[in-house]
Amino acid sequence: MIIKPLAEGKLLEFSFKDTIKLNNSYNLHDYDTQAEINGTLSKNGKIYVCEAEVVLEVIFNCDKCLKPTTKTLNFTLNEKFSNAEFITNNEDEEEINLFHDSQIDLTDYIKAGIFANMPMQVFCSESCKGLCPICGTDLNVDSCKCDNVVLNPKFEVLRSLFTDEEV
Ligand SMILES: [Zn+2]
Numbered sequence: 001m002i003i004k005p006l007a008e009g010k011l012l013e014f015s016f017k018d019t020i021k022l023n024n025s026y027n028l029h030d031y032d033t034q035a036e037i038n039g040t041l042s043k044n045g046k047i048y049v050c051e052a053e054v055v056l057e058v059i060f061n062c063d064k065c066l067k068p069t070t071k072t073l074n075f076t077l078n079e080k081f082s083n084a085e086f087i088t089n090n091e092d093e094e095e096i097n098l099f100h101d102s103q104i105d106l107t108d109y110i111k112a113g114i115f116a117n118m119p120m121q122v123f124c125s126e127s128c129k130g131l132c133p134i135c136g137t138d139l140n141v142d143s144c145k146c147d148n149v150v151l152n153p154k155f156e157v158l159r160s161l162f163t164d165e166e167v
């Protein structure tokens with residue numbers, strides 16, 4: 001995930017695939033994913049501007065039944081970089097990332113993009129029935145005899161609405 005910086009006024013288009021190691025946090029599985037990165041790097045004075053589209057697959061646990069569920073994430077990276085020697089001259093308040101040895105490593109920015117773009121909820125399917133909150137049975141594959149309908153807060157709200165109308 002390394003880009004050689006370029007001469008003033010040039011626009012570098014890049015397109016590559018790289019492996020991103022994800023660790024087991026934030027409802028993610030611990031595994032390597034292949035990221036596709038397509039973008040441009042341009043030089044604007046002392047600042048290198050990197051804009052890139054990132055596409056990768058991430059395995060989450062279904063929020064209802066916990067089954068491993070693969071989702072495609074697609075997001076844009078927009079980062080500015082500068083050599084260490086210029087960073088003390090940074091007059092405006094923009095966030096400028098440092099790079100050294102004529103190489104920019106995008107790995108950490110892609111990981112940050114994954115966390116910033118994670119879906120609020122992941123379901124293995126629209127119709128996932130989830131686990132029984134009482135006995136833990138996966139209701140997609142089996143049924144149980146528990147009376148768990150009253151535990152669904154949406155139904156509770158509906159029930160109270162109907163009750164109010166009747167009074
Ligand atoms: Zn599910």
Ligand SMILES: [Zn+2]
Binds near residue numbers: 132133144145
């Ligand atoms: Zn049950």
